[in-house]
Amino acid sequence: MRSVLPVLTVIAALLALWYIAVVPMNAARAVEQAARSDVTLGTADLIRATMDMERPRLPSPHQVFAELWDSTVEKKVTSKRSLVFHGWITLGATLWGFALGVSLGIALAVGIVYSRVMEMSVMPWAVISQTIPIVALAPMIIVLSSSVGIEGRGVPKAIISAYLCFFPVLVGMVKGLRSPDQMQLDLLKTYGASGAAVFWKLRLPSSVPYLFTSLKIGIAAALVGTIVGELPTGAIRGLGARILIGDQFGNPIMIWSALFAAAILAGALVTLMSLLQSVTLKRMGMAR
Amino acid sequence: MIEAKSLDLTFQTNDGPVHALKGVDLQIGKGEFVSFIGPSGCGKTTFLRCVAALETPTGGSLTVNGMSPDEARRSRAYGYVFQAAGLYPWRTIARNIKLPLEIMGFDRAAQERRVDEVLKLVDLEGFGSKYPWQLSGGMQQRASIARALAFDADILLMDEPFGALDEIVRDHLNEQLLALWARTEKTIGFVTHSIPEAVYLSTKIVVMSPRPGRITDIIDSPLPKERPLDIRDTPEFLAVAHRVREGLRAGHAYD
Amino acid sequence: MIEAKSLDLTFQTNDGPVHALKGVDLQIGKGEFVSFIGPSGCGKTTFLRCVAALETPTGGSLTVNGMSPDEARRSRAYGYVFQAAGLYPWRTIARNIKLPLEIMGFDRAAQERRVDEVLKLVDLEGFGSKYPWQLSGGMQQRASIARALAFDADILLMDEPFGALDEIVRDHLNEQLLALWARTEKTIGFVTHSIPEAVYLSTKIVVMSPRPGRITDIIDSPLPKERPLDIRDTPEFLAVAHRVREGLRAGHAYD
């Protein structure tokens, strides 16, 4: 709550900057347009012209928000022209990819924490996996998954999303599962506790704060992954497809509104994770 | 029965080996109360950790009740109080105390009963549902003592358990600990920096000195088992204290 | 001169206000050595922090050398030793000690000279180039004392500086501190849990009690300025110690 005013202030500042930037970004095209109809623009006219171009280099905020409004509130959510509909498609794949990535990340982290070989063999390759551009793998993922008989493009999308999502979870969970200090571990040793007891009673609970931090990063990464995956998977539905079509048909306003929709979706998901985090930590007595 | 014969422990560090323990010979009988005293870094903690199988000696032999320390650990012979409280922050005080009980498979009712008992023992009734960070440092330390007492380990190892407490609380807990020991006949290993505390509590005082960590003196206390607080003003007490102080001083650079 | 008049400090916390200090009246003359003693949570640290302008009182008045605490702070009147060592882990011991000197603009040569001096004072010669984590807890605490002594602050505030040290080292540092105080005529505020330490060092002993944090007794020491260690066996010493102990006990629940 304390951050409402600061956030609003920053938003206001960003909007102002954005409006100011619109003028020089679009001026050249506006002048060219005017020249075609043999008009020379005064400063005021020029500014007005840059604010409402059909194909701006930088759309003005009100254009983007009008489009956002139009494609969310004004359209039925089941309509394929509704951003809510496309956001929903993207959200679905994101959640699958997130589930997949989180499971993989946690499983690998547990393996790494409990096995030195796993740590030494897998960890460097996990880093390397993140240096491989996913778009290079995407076509292969699609071809391979269709040749092993997986139909529909939801699955490859989720795989691509999981690929980007698992790494932050892995890193965070390795840190988290290792966060118990020597004394906490020694304590259980003096009780003659089994490996399972150490995991459930010590490692897992102490990794929870790290888990949530990773989940927040992971869900944003999963969303980005899904949208990236929506281009090569046939650009049929989802926010990624909107971006591509907006790009090809010279509709920057469509790109920007899809970008905003993605950012808002991410914001909502991250907020959800934060909420989950504070509830869990409170129940565990770790929120202060 | 704890029996150490020419026990060695050397840590390999970047700037060469550290001889934390060197040729330590010590016998602790069942039901004894043994205090360890000595300057910082003389190996008190290390010795206790060896007994609890938290460290592996690099030489000599060490047996606990005729078993290896590790076997004794797995048969759950130890209650250990660490130098710092080390409570799990996501568990309330009561659930921290329950932790060993859960692991050792006590049933629900027994868990509740024991928690209540030990909380009373360390004067923390009513704090069971608080989280560790809601307690002062001294209260946390008492909770960690309660945790070690909750299950009936034969051997109690305590590493400076009363370091963070003021004199009055300390006296009080000293009395309680003596009473507990008298009642239960546990074997207790106890590390302290305080000479009066060591003398007041122990049947045997082990004075250690550093670099390498070794035993310089073992003093069998002539004090009776029954010890009111004012025993500390008796000549016997002062004589033992004097001998400990001399032993300690020998381990220091200044005279 | 430090002068507190009906000083109050209340912390607002989630479960209501905590009265850390309530109606504290105290006068500390220049060159005095004042010890604060009292149970955990009675406001000793809080009072020292008020003097150093690290906390702002919620009521009453507090002046230091006729200035507000904050003005005194900005004129660099204080050396403060915290309850924990608080060394910066990325600096060696020597560079930790240099830290205040760098900030106050001492020149290179003076920095080196002072570091050598204070390292010797706390018996840490040869450890200047080690990092804090390479030292035992007691050595770290000594390094932090050295850091506070390195620049010549008029007022030295020390919060349980010797808590982590064993009796012998403690005695030694007590002597050193007394000598330093006698030599430099600094004003010293000193928190401790040890009654003998408080009596041995101070010209004035302030006994405090918690909930709300207040002063229950102020004892002006009848002991001479010259204090060999064995002054602790004199009747005057024991009488003062007794009075302190009684004051302390009154603040506790058990009798």
Added chain:
Amino acid sequence: MMMVLLAVLVWLALWALNVRLARSAAGGVRAAVPLIFGLATLILWEGVVRGLEVSPIILPAPSAIAAKFVTEIPTLWVDFSQTVLKGALSGFVIGCAAAFAMAVAVDRSPFLQRGLLPFGNFVAALPIVGTAPILVNWFGFDWHSKAAVVVVMVFFPMLTNTVQGLRETDAMQRDLMRTYAASYLQTLLKLRLPAAMPFVFNGLKIATTLALIGAIVAEYFGSPTRGMGFRISTEVGRLGLDMVWAEIAVAALAGSVFYGTVAMIEKGVTFWHPSQRG
């Protein structure tokens, strides 16, 4: 099928070897473990591709990729310098430096911090496929637009980490500075920046992988006729999968070196942090 079986066996044997090596403490041996794991995986890959006769248009064998790599070194170098040296590196430097400066600048204002940081979540989720066409439009086809994409990608992770790092000092460390009446600048230089370094390097490490991915993907949205992203997309279209994988190998190699360099500097700078002391 024999081939696949054999490859699996070799893989298992090397894994067993690794299990034994991992127990030994010597530094050189430990470095071998990931290499052996990589080698084992390559052998498995080769075996599966040959044994199942996977079409080289779907997944080429490592040997074919290696052969392509060797013959195409000049092209790979041109692409590498276009994408990594010009695009990724300059974007990385500009983005991280700007974020760092911004973090220090907003550090004195909790108001700005509270206002700015929530945007991290939003910007972190801006899909690169959306920002890249816009930035190519703005900054042109050459590496400048790739650098811009990288700047956008690395800015917020770096900013959030640095801001958090600058907050990371504990109360006692700050109080100490107060008792010295240290100035803002002195506190910043002598306390907060050193204390922030572990977090700063966390941000830098995240930024290395983002920078590489960003620079490559941005080339899908327009580029000169060189660059790793250009080559990858073009060769996929031509079914030159061996070349695609050669570029992927370059990316992995460059990424590892880049990441490794940052990690090494980190080790030197934050040697004092518990996580570096093992």
Added chain:
Amino acid sequence: ADDLTLQLKWVTQAQFAGYYVALEKGFYDEADLNVTIKPGGPDIAPTQVIAGGGADVTVEWMPAALAAREKGLPLVNIAQPFKSSGMMLSCRKDTGITSPDDFGGKTLGVWFFGNEFPFLSWMSQLGLSTDGGDGVTVLKQGFNVDPILNKQADCVSTMTYNEYWQIIDAGVTPDELITFKYEDQGVATLEDGLYVLEDKLSDAAEVDKLTRFVAASMKGWKYAEANPDEAADIVLEYDETGAQTEKHQRRMMGEIAKLTAGSNGALDPADYERTVASLLSGGSDPVITKAPEGAWTHVITDAALN
């Protein structure tokens, strides 16, 4: 009904109207086919999809198909609904370009991803190198025409039915532009044809299936040619992104109809030979190195068109 999957070369748009019309109008159902149409995208190589078994038939340009064939992927053209090429290079007049002779030293935007072959063979016929210097500077253009609008390129690749109109819609007037159609330059290569893997053709059941498919598809194309607006609306119906506009699709359908007009679906061997010749003539770096064998067949169309 027999299942059949068709992989398109690009996203759902009027370029592929014939197939959508056949689907919507039930022509495939009548032929006892259950057809799935997979739209393409920027990272989908139709040749790779068919190699991986993700589709039975794919829409592809002949240069890419022949190049893939030389890579060892035995693609065979079974039908050629597009008679003529819609590809062109659109330049701003104010760059001074009046004929291909003026290209030297200019910056030209080109699509890659398997679409660059016609351009490359044209340039090599003109004797222009494509790596800067005294030749031309090539830009890999993205999916839009921004480079020419921003004057980052002097010319960009356009299709008569698509990108050209993006430029016009952006406010540039037709007389500010000069366009070079590959058809007019004599370097036209065959565009959207239907390709399958060779082994399908040795299986009588598959041949029968493909025959029915081609027949139904051509029926769709002819219907689309005759009813362009309705066809465009059908395409819009199938566009799941909801981002395509009626104005644009109707216009695209009109232009597409011009390209399919001359074809009954059967490949004209003369067009094929011309395409191969053009691809072979690439100077030092031809797209294909030798004339392919068996890269097309009339088996399907012969059966389908009777």
